Every structure is written in structure tokens, then in C-alpha cells.
Amino acid sequence: MRRPRRKADETREDILTKAEAMLRDNGIAGFSIADLAAALGMSPANVFKHFHSKAVLADAICERHVSRMIARFQADGSDAPAPERLAVAVCQLMEVHLADIRENPFLFEMLVLMANNASLPSALRYKSLIEAMFKDLIRHGIDAGVYRSVDLESMSSTVGAAFASVLHPVFLMHADESELRQRCASLAALVNAALQSPLVK
Amino acid sequence: MRRPRRKADETREDILTKAEAMLRDNGIAGFSIADLAAALGMSPANVFKHFHSKAVLADAICERHVSRMIARFQADGSDAPAPERLAVAVCQLMEVHLADIRENPFLFEMLVLMANNASLPSALRYKSLIEAMFKDLIRHGIDAGVYRSVDLESMSSTVGAAFASVLHPVFLMHADESELRQRCASLAALVNAALQSPLVK
Missing domain, CATH: 1.10.357.10 (Tetracycline Repressor, domain 2)
Structure with missing residues (x-):
């Protein structure tokens, strides 16, 4: 059971890193989960599985x-x-x-x-x-x-x-x-x- | 020259009072100068003559x-x-x-x-x-x-x-x-x- 858990953590980190890079360049005003998912080659649903809202994602990046x-x-x-x-x-x-x-x-x-x-x-x-x-x-x-x-x-x-x-x-x-x-x-x-x-x- | 100046001050107060009432009821998110002007029976241009932007108006209300x-x-x-x-x-x-x-x-x-x-x-x-x-x-x-x-x-x-x-x-x-x-x-x-x-x- 360990391997899938580690993979989920890695996916979470990948999402955070990409989201942070996009926010760093362009700010939160123009930021969307849809664009983020596209940049990661993921479905928006997959991103939402890790971060239930844009606010939760933003908070994780701030933390x-x-x-x-x-x-x-x-x-x-x-x-x-x-x-x-x-x-x-x-x-x-x-x-x-x-x-x-x-x-x-x-x-x-x-x-x-x-x-x-x-x-x-x-x-x-x-x-x-x-x-x-x-x-x-x-x-x-x-x-x-x-x-x-x-x-x-x-x-x-x-x-x-x-x-x-x-x-x-x-x-x-x-x-x-x-x-x-x-x-x-x-x-x-x-x-x-x-x-x-x-x-x- | 005094009368017109007093009238301008009165108009300014009327705008502030109406804008404050609208903001008090509905918040700033749905607020617009166009709606405010309509509620006052004025042209938006006339409102803008007194307050050059929504931010200036909001600041005057806060003050x-x-x-x-x-x-x-x-x-x-x-x-x-x-x-x-x-x-x-x-x-x-x-x-x-x-x-x-x-x-x-x-x-x-x-x-x-x-x-x-x-x-x-x-x-x-x-x-x-x-x-x-x-x-x-x-x-x-x-x-x-x-x-x-x-x-x-x-x-x-x-x-x-x-x-x-x-x-x-x-x-x-x-x-x-x-x-x-x-x-x-x-x-x-x-x-x-x-x-x-x-x-x-």
C-alpha cells in the first residue's frame, strides 16, 4: 500500500510546484485550475482531488x-x-x-x-x-x-x-x-x- | 459665486449618502456608479465629476x-x-x-x-x-x-x-x-x- 500513497504525495507536490510557478509569474487574478491542469497534462478533476478549491491550493502554496x-x-x-x-x-x-x-x-x-x-x-x-x-x-x-x-x-x-x-x-x-x-x-x-x-x- | 459652490457641496453629500445606503445594503461587489447615478436621477458623468473613481467614492464614504x-x-x-x-x-x-x-x-x-x-x-x-x-x-x-x-x-x-x-x-x-x-x-x-x-x- 505504500507505493500509491507516495505517488499521491508526489502528485500533490507537482501540482503545488507548477501552481506556484504560474502564480509567481502572473498573480492570482488570472489563475485558474483549468489552466493549471492543462499545464500539468492532468484533468481538472484530478487537481481537485488533491485540492478541493482554489483557496485550499493557494493556502498550501502560502504555507x-x-x-x-x-x-x-x-x-x-x-x-x-x-x-x-x-x-x-x-x-x-x-x-x-x-x-x-x-x-x-x-x-x-x-x-x-x-x-x-x-x-x-x-x-x-x-x-x-x-x-x-x-x-x-x-x-x-x-x-x-x-x-x-x-x-x-x-x-x-x-x-x-x-x-x-x-x-x-x-x-x-x-x-x-x-x-x-x-x-x-x-x-x-x-x-x-x-x-x-x-x-x- | 457662492450659491453654485454650496450646490456642488450639497450634490456631493447627496451622492455620498445614497452610495452609502446602497453599499450598506448590498456591499461593494455589486455596486456600480451607473446604478448609483440611476438611483439619484443623475448622469454617470455628473457623479464622476464629484468622484473621479469608485475608489475615491469608497474612500470618502469610509472617511x-x-x-x-x-x-x-x-x-x-x-x-x-x-x-x-x-x-x-x-x-x-x-x-x-x-x-x-x-x-x-x-x-x-x-x-x-x-x-x-x-x-x-x-x-x-x-x-x-x-x-x-x-x-x-x-x-x-x-x-x-x-x-x-x-x-x-x-x-x-x-x-x-x-x-x-x-x-x-x-x-x-x-x-x-x-x-x-x-x-x-x-x-x-x-x-x-x-x-x-x-x-x-
Whole structure:
């Protein structure tokens, strides 16, 4: 029974790869499952067997794209103090997005459409990445005695929310880059002041 | 020369009011300038003389809607300490949006489309309202000796950005209300800890 399952997975990957290439070149507006099936030499019914709707397909492409972006992103592993590490990590992640907008405008536009619906798998995946990153950074600061002791789970979610305006695709699409960089640094300073305050919970 | 100018302003208001009513009932997807002109007993050319595109018209409606929403919103003028006032004000403003989503779903959907482009007049107007509200709240806290002294202009902008995920229409549209309320309270606690910290700048 293994062989057919692997084949189905391979077909799924082939569909994703071709769909992504078509979307990368021409955007989602002119994209159709019919054209995709023709380009793959498949029947549209076969494509629909793997992806029940254009939305599901788009979401899967976004999820793959986000995963690759994450893999490319290297949080600063330096010996810098926690507050500096946090500021550097957030601003680097924002720069990865800004590069993505320049290099893959059509794909990023699709990501923005997807991100408007926070309950989609790709949006949830991105959210959990962000929170995991903040969890590491805050834990590091607490261990080093720089940040106050807090509930890691809820604090990483709150800190992630505080950076939404510089990390969420919707905000990055039409924003002025120098304004974004300024805002990113200011938000990092605000969050760092809170995390070092005895008042933080 | 005065009479014709007043008439033009009146015509502009008539167009806005009729367009808003049509959008409120049926959303933007089925909306057209041709239908609007017919409903007003005008020529489409006459409508276009006042609003050069559907986007300009939609933005003007959003701006009017945001202005009314602001007028309806009363920041807490109580004697509560600054941190509590800030928390109450942000969460009340969020509730105004949530009520708006329930009462005017089509209009709010349009607001979300508009808000995706931060350079539109209605989006800029909303941003300046938010920042003015935070400026008042932070100034009050500094005057009362509760918040540290900061640059009011830049801090109100940073604090506004920190609350984007609970105040920006894009985030409110599909979000879970109880999660939003939790996040709003946590962000307020984080910002209040920062504003009372000697580390804040």
C-alpha cells in the first residue's frame, strides 16, 4: 500500500510546484485550475482531488512559502544581551518580508489575501513561528536575569501581537520602508522596557 | 459665486449618502456608479465629476463613517489612574469596531479593503485619531507622575502601532471576540509596564 500513497504525495507536490510557478509569474487574478491542469497534462478533476478549491491550493502554496522563508531566516545567535537580540531578530524578520515583496510580489500579494483570514493553516503556521521565536528570546532574557520572570506562553503571544504592524504581511505591503524600520526599532524599545519592568506580569 | 459652490457641496453629500445606503445594503461587489447615478436621477458623468473613481467614492464614504464612529466614541473621562484609563479607552474603542462589524458588515468589509492601503485619506484619518487619543492618555499619565517623561509625538505613534492587532479593521474582521478581548487587556498591561519603566525613552 505504500507505493500509491507516495505517488499521491508526489502528485500533490507537482501540482503545488507548477501552481506556484504560474502564480509567481502572473498573480492570482488570472489563475485558474483549468489552466493549471492543462499545464500539468492532468484533468481538472484530478487537481481537485488533491485540492478541493482554489483557496485550499493557494493556502498550501502560502504555507510552503512561509516555511521556506522561516528556514532562510536565521535568528541572531550572538552573545548580545537579550534586549538587543530581540530587537535584531524582529527587524531581521521584517527585512526578510521586505525582500520577499521585492522578489515575489505576486506571491506576497497572495499571502496578504490569505493573511486577512487568520484561521487559515498558513496564517496559523506563521503565527506559531513568530510566537516560538519570541518564546526563545524571552526565555533567554529571563535566564540571563535581564527580563523579569513572566508566563512564557502568554507573554510570547502578547509580544507577537505588539509587533503585528511590522511583521504582518498586510501592513508591509504598502508601507514606507524607512517608516517601518523606525517603527520596528521603537516597538522593540517599548517591548524591551516592559520586559525589564517589575510591573510586567 | 457662492450659491453654485454650496450646490456642488450639497450634490456631493447627496451622492455620498445614497452610495452609502446602497453599499450598506448590498456591499461593494455589486455596486456600480451607473446604478448609483440611476438611483439619484443623475448622469454617470455628473457623479464622476464629484468622484473621479469608485475608489475615491469608497474612500470618502469610509472617511465619513470613521468620523461618525469617532464622534460616537467617548474616551473614559473618569478620575481613574492613567494606566487604567489607557486600558479602558483601547478596549472600548475595540468594542466600537466589533459593534460596527455586527451592525454594518458590508461597510466594515469596505473599510477593511480601504485599510489595506494605508495611504488613503480615510486610513490616515483613522491613524491620526488613534494617535491623538494615545497622546492625550500618555500626557495625562506623565502630568500625574505615573508615566515616565517621553517624547509625546513619537511615543503616541509607537503605542498606536503596538495596538494595531486589536484596533486595525483588518485584524478585527475574522477574529474571535474573546481572544481579541484577552489580547487587548494583555497589550494594555505590556504598554503600561513600559510607560512606567525608567527604561522607556
